Amino acid sequence: MSDKDTTHFGYKEVDTGAKAGLVADVFHSVASRYDLMNDLMSAGIHRVWKRFTIELSGVRSGNAVLDIAGGTGDLAARFADIVGPTGRVVLADINDSMLKVGRDKLLDNGRLGNLEFVQADAQYLPFPDDSFDCVTIAFGLRNVTDKDLALRSMLRVLKPGGRLLVLEFSKPDNPLLSKAYDTYSFRVLPVMGRVVANDADSYQYLAESIRMHPDQETLKDMMEDAGFTRCEYHNMTGGVVALHKGTKAQ
């Protein structure tokens, strides 16, 4: 068996085929407290990061939007308001627990009509070619087993001229901030996870998976290799999070 058959799950090396199941277990475990933990861990700043993603998406009335790894539907809810009744928003997630939480939340808030919910793997998106004006994936790409395959799949479903936005944790550009961020991730986060969600391991995985995720420049290169053009990224909160944008050539 070659080395290609293993991949990372946080700092651990696991069989490629096993990663999806392990990631699924993490999200089954945190789904019910996902929103609360996000607010606590980021002090609410994740809402600002997502708002900037929406601004940069350039989504307009009547557009078709695919939100991959949409989780509890923060982006999908806002997109549904923007695209209006003539538009279409698909909230996709590989994890059924997350999808159920997201679907219930959106329906309970009266959002329906232009919203669809699909359980889908980002690597093999079950949509025809050239279907969406915009594809977003927020805090999901680092959990995907084969990121290149997923990026190519996203390119395929985008319409020519469509935009992909990848919002993901990244590498802080300031060494001092980087040190403080490490301390926070490995000392505070697991404790917070244990106290609030009764699950320290999942939040330990979160910190590890962020460190294993490609940095800003590497991800930009990966997007270009997948076939995206006009690739760029914006660092937010000192590079703790980066928003990558790429366009499908006309």
Added chain:
Amino acid sequence: MATVIDPALHTAVFAALERVINRALELAPANRQELDSLADCVFALHCTAPEVEVYLQPGNGRLRLMGYYDGVVTTSVRGTASDFAELATAADPTAALINGRLELNGDSAPLIELQKIISTLDIDWEAPLVEVLGDVAGHQLAQFLRGAYSWGRQASSGLGRQLEEFIHEEARLCPPRLELEDFYRDVQQLGLRVDRLQSRAQRLRKRLRQLRE
């Protein structure tokens, strides 16, 4: 090199501002309806001092504030913060746009409409007070506040008028506006005459030089 502001920072500021504006609009239903007539218009405001860029998009009775927008803009305005403040508070926005130092691109009519809606924002403070205090106490307090606000507005405008009269007529500390405008017009005309004289003198000097050669 220009300092790059962290997008998270200005996005957070715009989010807070948008929340306040939309809360105020919720309490001003007439203005909200008027705002809907501008749906799909996008206004770009480029402030040069301090350097800030904001895009305003009305729709669904709300106003959306964005730091980035890559689509077609209806009206684009460039100027300093004080120029924008002048426009926002102007009684006659058309005159403020023509005479002011703002640089305008695109359709000015929707911008004037937006300015009118903002400057005539009629907020019904009674609704949130009644929600918290109940019908009777809320209405009483709202009536008292309305009276106090109306008295304050009348008093401040009366005081302003009297102060202006005292400065111009009694103490003669400053000339009246019309006199001052007249003076500026004379100065402008004098400046134009001087420019013409200067160019005439240059032409004569040039001709003298040609004759000598």
